[in-house]
Amino acid sequence: MRRRKLFQKERTAQYDYIVSHEQPLSFVAEAFQKALVNLEYVNIDGNLKVIQFTSSLAGAGKTTFVSNLAYLIAKKGKKVVIVDLDLRKPKINRVFKAANENGLTDYLAGRINYDKLIGYSEKLGINYIVAGERTTAVVNVLEAQKLKDLIARLKTEFDYVLLDSPPVIAVSDALYISRLADGVLFVVAQNEAKRAVINEALKTLRQSNVNVIGSVFTQVDLKENDIYSYTYGYGYGYTSSDKEAFEEKE
Ligand SMILES: Nc1ncnc2c1ncn2[C@@H]1O[C@H](COP(=O)(O)OP(=O)(O)O)[C@@H](O)[C@H]1O
Numbered sequence: 001m002r003r004r005k006l007f008q009k010e011r012t013a014q015y016d017y018i019v020s021h022e023q024p025l026s027f028v029a030e031a032f033q034k035a036l037v038n039l040e041y042v043n044i045d046g047n048l049k050v051i052q053f054t055s056s057l058a059g060a061g062k063t064t065f066v067s068n069l070a071y072l073i074a075k076k077g078k079k080v081v082i083v084d085l086d087l088r089k090p091k092i093n094r095v096f097k098a099a100n101e102n103g104l105t106d107y108l109a110g111r112i113n114y115d116k117l118i119g120y121s122e123k124l125g126i127n128y129i130v131a132g133e134r135t136t137a138v139v140n141v142l143e144a145q146k147l148k149d150l151i152a153r154l155k156t157e158f159d160y161v162l163l164d165s166p167p168v169i170a171v172s173d174a175l176y177i178s179r180l181a182d183g184v185l186f187v188v189a190q191n192e193a194k195r196a197v198i199n200e201a202l203k204t205l206r207q208s209n210v211n212v213i214g215s216v217f218t219q220v221d222l223k224e225n226d227i228y229s230y231t232y233g234y235g236y237g238y239t240s241s242d243k244e245a246f247e248e249k250e
């Protein structure tokens with residue numbers, strides 16, 4: 001069953017493996033690179049500094065995508081920070097093999113200062129902010145003025161502020177986060193997501209006037225597409241109209 005497959009994946013998920021770093025010449029790394037080129041094209045005026053990554057359901061590949069994209073951005077000499085705003089399922093700490101301590105919720109609650117908040121990976125060249133101590137008041141956190149102020153400050157200090165976020169369906173967190181972002185990238189796991197679910201998520205985003213700047217297709221089954229039998233694949237797609245993008249999807 002689909003859902004079980006997703007949960008299995010979550011259990012076995014490996015986050016300390018940035019394929020763009022470990023296997024820069026692989027097909028997958030190449031696909032990430034292309035996704036960045038597309039993003040830069042959409043962002044030709046440089047107006048999109050704070051970018052949110054969301055999807056319809058969990059397990060689409062947001063955290064994986066945001067980490068690889070950050071690595072490629074950093075490699076180009078740009079200053080990039082990832083903020084873990086998926087407060088219910090934080091994973092950014094695992095990407096950087098860091099403890100989920102001294103994070104966003106700790107900063108917002110006044111337990112730590114700004115100078116303790118931002119971690120840095122020498123190996124990957126990426127700055128990151130982990131989620132921090134678990135809270136049940138997620139919406140309060142996401143609506144806090146202090147969070148808005150923090151994002152505004154990060155914007156002045158970094159070229160890109162990438163917001164890892166929860167999916168759209170099930171909780172409203174992603175919509176609150178979208179108010180902090182200049183644009184939203186919508187991640188679709190090609191093998192998992194049903195058209196109706198994708199459309200529902202996109203409708204929700206549209207109704208909230210969210211600026212969806214593109215969509216990224218992950219976990220593309222390359223065997224089906226008759227290329228090579230990679231078990232790990234990336235597709236990508238950008239369009240100005242999401243309707244068009246999903247027209248061919250079943
Ligand atoms: N393009 C991909 N192809 C195959 N598996 C992927 C891909 N992207 C992510 N995964 C795997 O899918 C699972 C969920 O990915 P993750 O990035 O945590 O998704 P999300 O953050 O959207 O919940 C992980 O096990 C990850 O390794």
Ligand SMILES: [Mg+2]
Nearest residue numbers: 062063086091
């Ligand atoms: Mg995630």
